[in-house]
Amino acid sequence: MGENTHYSKATKRAALAPFGILLALCTVALSATPSLSKNRPSLKLWEKYNLAQTSYACKNKESISKFNEYLFQGDSDAAYKFIMQRLLANDCGDFLEGETVIVIERDIQNYLVKIRAVGEPQEYWVTEDAF
Numbered sequence: 001m002g003e004n005t006h007y008s009k010a011t012k013r014a015a016l017a018p019f020g021i022l023l024a025l026c027t028v029a030l031s032a033t034p035s036l037s038k039n040r041p042s043l044k045l046w047e048k049y050n051l052a053q054t055s056y057a058c059k060n061k062e063s064i065s066k067f068n069e070y071l072f073q074g075d076s077d078a079a080y081k082f083i084m085q086r087l088l089a090n091d092c093g094d095f096l097e098g099e100t101v102i103v104i105e106r107d108i109q110n111y112l113v114k115i116r117a118v119g120e121p122q123e124y125w126v127t128e129d130a131f
Contacts, residue, residue: 043106043113043128044103045104046103047102047103048101048102048118049100049101049102049131050098050099050100050101051095051098051099051101051130051131052097052129052130052131053097053129054095054096054097055095055127055129055130056083056094056126057092057093057124057125058091058093058124059092059122059124059125060125061107061110061125063086063091063092063125064092064112064124064125064126064127065112066082067079067082067083067092068127070082093124095115095117095124095130099117100117100118101115101117101118102115102116102118103115104123107125111128113125113126113127113128113130113131115130
């Protein structure tokens with residue numbers, strides 16, 4: 001079977017461009033904190049959306065929640081180490097700004113959305129701020 005493109009891209013970037021990932025992490029750190037405003041996205045299940053920003057996403061809620069926890073605590077070093085481990089373990093990947101995804105499920109209480117890239121079967125959890 002074909003290789004999951006989110007894994008291979010993320011893994012190659014992690015191995016070949018650690019400074020690029022660090023820059024992306026800084027961008028995510030500034031924008032990944034879920035907005036607590038009332039202007040939450042109005043996302044519908046099974047609809048296609050283009051992501052508003054590049055975001056990390058993980059196969060399970062626990063991983064993306066732990067990454068966000070480090071960011072909330074202001075510990076970007078721990079967040080960087082954690083996401084690098086998860087990228088190399090193929091537990092997490094990255095979705096690029098403008099990428100078309102389908103919304104599979106929402107966890108409104110935790111500001112998380114389960115998505116998959118169009119044409120790909122693997123599903124990931126991402127923060128609502130990706131939209």
